[in-house]
Amino acid sequence: MRPFDFQRPDSLAHAHELTAPEEATAVAGGTNLLDLMKLQVETPERLVDINRLGMTEIQETADGGLRIGALATNTATANDERVRADYPVLARAILAGATQQLRNRATTGGNLCQRTRCYYFTNIDQPCNKREPGSGCGAIDGIAHLHAVLGTSPSCIATYPGDMAVALSALDATVEIARPDSDERSVSVRDFHLLPGDTPWRDNVLERGEIITAVTLPRPVKAKHLYRKVRERSSYAFALVSVAAIVAVEDGVIARADLAFGGLAHKPWHDARLSELLVGEAPSAALFDKAADLLLEGARGYGENDFKIPLARRTLAAVMAEATETEI
Known part of the structure; x- marks a missing residue:
C-alpha cells in the first residue's frame, strides 16, 4: 500500500472540497477500497473519511417509503424491522452478500460503489481497460468464468459483484446525491451504474466531489x-x-x-x-x-x-x- 494523506471532514461542504481533486477518494467502511489499495489497484493520494457526516438514519418518508442513509451499515439495514417486514428482498440480498464482520462495516453508499472482482482488474500485472485505459481486456480471451454475458463491450466484460444493488433495482429505489456546487440530484438506482461501452473505468454516474447521501425506497407493495x-x-x-x-x-x-x-x-x-x-x-x-x-x-x-x-x-x-x- 502506498502512502496517502488522511482527512476527516465535518461537513458535506468540506467533504466536497476534499474529494474534488482527481487524486482524492472518499472512504466509509472501506471493505472494498482498502483491499484494492493493498493490491495497488487503487492508489489515492488522499483518503477522505466521511464517517463524521452522520447519514446513518433509516426513516420513513412522507409518502410511506423508506429512506436509508448512505452511512447506514449493511447490518443495520438488514436488521431494520421495517426493511424486514416491507422490503424483505433487500434484507435477504444483504444477508447473502458477505460475512457478518463485513456487513458490520460496509455501508449503503459504499456497497453501491464497490468495484468488480475481475481477476484482471485486481492483478496489476495483467491488462485491464478498467484499471489502465487502453491496455486491453485480458478476460475476453482469458479466464472469464465469473464474467458478464449481457451488456458487454470489446473493452470490458467484467461484472458488478454486489447483491444489495440487485434488490434495490427490483425495488426501483432512488439514489440521492449531494453535489458540490448545487442542490442534490436524484438518480434511479437502475440508472446509477454504467455499462462499460468505451469507458469501462466509469462504474457509475458519480462526478468528482459528489457524495451519495441516501437511498430511498418507494412505498411498499403487497407482493x-x-x-x-x-x-x-x-x-x-x-x-x-x-x-x-x-x-x-x-x-x-x-x-x-x-x-x-x-x-x-x-x-x-x-x-x-x-x-x-x-x-x-x-x-x-x-x-x-x-x-x-x-x-x-x-x-x-x-x-x-x-x-x-x-x-x-x-x-x-x-x-x-x-x-x-x-x-x-
Whole structure:
C-alpha cells in the first residue's frame, strides 16, 4: 500500500472540497477500497473519511417509503424491522452478500460503489481497460468464468459483484446525491451504474466531489419477495447468477413482476420488457421460458462463462415458479 494523506471532514461542504481533486477518494467502511489499495489497484493520494457526516438514519418518508442513509451499515439495514417486514428482498440480498464482520462495516453508499472482482482488474500485472485505459481486456480471451454475458463491450466484460444493488433495482429505489456546487440530484438506482461501452473505468454516474447521501425506497407493495443467489459454494461467494423478484398474482394472473439480475452484467440488470411480458398473463413454464428468451436475446458467452446463459434461464424460471406457486 502506498502512502496517502488522511482527512476527516465535518461537513458535506468540506467533504466536497476534499474529494474534488482527481487524486482524492472518499472512504466509509472501506471493505472494498482498502483491499484494492493493498493490491495497488487503487492508489489515492488522499483518503477522505466521511464517517463524521452522520447519514446513518433509516426513516420513513412522507409518502410511506423508506429512506436509508448512505452511512447506514449493511447490518443495520438488514436488521431494520421495517426493511424486514416491507422490503424483505433487500434484507435477504444483504444477508447473502458477505460475512457478518463485513456487513458490520460496509455501508449503503459504499456497497453501491464497490468495484468488480475481475481477476484482471485486481492483478496489476495483467491488462485491464478498467484499471489502465487502453491496455486491453485480458478476460475476453482469458479466464472469464465469473464474467458478464449481457451488456458487454470489446473493452470490458467484467461484472458488478454486489447483491444489495440487485434488490434495490427490483425495488426501483432512488439514489440521492449531494453535489458540490448545487442542490442534490436524484438518480434511479437502475440508472446509477454504467455499462462499460468505451469507458469501462466509469462504474457509475458519480462526478468528482459528489457524495451519495441516501437511498430511498418507494412505498411498499403487497407482493412476494424473493432473492435467489446461485454460487459455487453456499456462503461468501460472488453470484454466478442472482435474481431479485417482487411478484404478485391476482385472480390467476400475474399482477406484478419486478425482476433484477446479478452476475450477468457490468451493472445490476433490469429489463422493463420482462414486466410488460409477464403482467396480465397466467403463470406457466412456457411463459417463463418466453421471459428468459427476452432477457437473454443479446447474451454472449466468452467460453468459460457460456454456462451462465442456460443457468440464468433456469434460475429465472425457478424463481418465477416459486413466486407464483407454479409447477414447472
